[in-house]
Amino acid sequence: MEKRKMVITHKLTQQQVNLIQEIIPDWELIVGKDKEIWQEHLQDAEIIAGWKRGLEESCLTPDSKLKWLQTWSAGVNSLPIEKLESKNVFVTSANGVHSYPISETIFGLMLGLTRKIHTYVKNQQSKKWHHANMGLELHEKTIGILGVGAIGKETAKIAKAFGMHVIGVRHSGNPEEYVDEMYTPNKLDALLPNCDYVVITMPLTKETYQLIGKEQFDQMKPSAFFINIGRGEIVVEKDLVQALQNGKISGAGLDVFEKEPLTEDSPLWEMENVIITPHTSGSTEHYNQRVIEKILIPNLKSYLSEQTPSENLVDFSKGY
Template identity: 75%
Template sequence: MQKRKIVITRELEQDHIEQIKKVIPDWELIASKDKDVWQEHALDAEIIAGWKKGLEEYCHDPQAKLKWLQTWSAGVDSLPLESLQSKNITLTSANGVHAYPISETIFALMLGLTRKIHTYVRNQQAKTWHHAHMGLEMHEKTVGIIGVGAIGKETAKLAKAFGMTVLGVRNSGKPIEYVDEMYTLDQLGLLLPKCDYVVVTLPHTKETHRLFGAEQFMQMKSTAFFINIGRGEIVVEDDLVRALQEGTIAGAGLDVFEKEPLSAESPLWELENVIITPHTSGSTENYNKRLIENILIPNLREYISGRNPSINLVDFSKGY
């Protein structure tokens, strides 16, 4: 009798492999980022963890045994969602793994812009001693967090250490700890004029596609900073560039862009009121550990007991 099979398209430390094997001792486990290794097992895999280019053909194959796909990323917008849904494949994401590193990046960007760290780094490189009109503080300001999931909640928690007023946006509009006022997405226009910082942590869906454009930047304070660590497609990039060039908003911290890598021709590179990071806000030394121990293994225990994995279960109708 053929063993049930799980394919993980990542290189894992032996300790993590052993933790997984303890849960499914009778299964065959293949863990490798090398396509030549995992592709020969993909068709027989009942569970695949980690989406890779080339896996789609196996999902479409009528002989495929895949029943559950666990992504290694929080976003699922790049996956063939319609195909997965049509085949009744359970999909779970890595949402929540990034809460610590991304919230740290958000605050690094907010503080950097507020205290002109990026300007001083440029001055240091040029050996220029200049005050750069420093004057802003972040304490007791208002931050709007557009998308209060795991990352948004951790960001709100940190904001409270700065005595900030926290406004939030989530689909349900339900209150949550650390957020003073909660809004729904259709109330975005009420929130934006109140904020000194606008932080976007939303996933990319049909509803959020190009959500931020000229109209939204005009609704913001001219002294406000815009932070985007969600997805680049949520923003009309040309409108953002114009808002930054014309002083409609004060500055931006950007980790994601409409097209990545960001083109060398993009005006964003040259703007002095912008800090750019190369889609690294979620990078952390603890990524695999959190994903395996907090998401994959608990979901795996549910799966082998006959239940549907419940942690970060993707709702196909919502796209996240």
């Protein structure tokens, strides 16, 4: 009898491999980062963990055996969602594993802009002793978190340590601990004028695509800082550039962009009031461990019990 097969397209430690193999001792488990390790197994794989470019050609054919895809990232906007849905493939994301590192990055960017750390780093490189008009502080300000999922909730929790007033935005509008006011996405005009910091933590969907543009930047305080660690396409980048150039907002901390890598001719590189990170806000030493222990293994146990994987199951109608 042919063994059931699972493919993991990432490099894991032997201990991590053993944890998974213990749950599926009778399965063939193929693990590795290099394409040569798993390419010939894709069509026979019942479970694939980790989506890579080119997989569609092998694992979404009429005779492929794929039943469940566990992504290694929180976002699923790069997946062929419609094809996966048409083949009735369960899709679960890695949403939640990023809440610690990304919330740390959010506050790193907020504090860096507020306390002019990025300016002082540049001054240090040229041995320049200059005050740089330091004067702002973060405590007791108002933060607007657009997308109160796992990352947004952790960000709200940290914000309370700074005595901040927290305004949240989520699709349901349901209240959340550490969030003082909650709005739905169609009420942005009611909250943006009140925010000292606007933080994008939303996933990219049809509804959030280019959600933030000129109209929204015009509604923000001239003293407001804009942080985006969600997806670049949620923001109209040319409108962001103009808002920064024209003083509509005070500065920006950006980890994501419309096109990545950010092109060398982008004016964002040269702006004194912008901090750029190369889509690394979710990077952490604990990434694989959290995906495996908190998401993959619980989902695998559910799947083997002939249940739907419940951790981060993607709702195809919502796109996340």
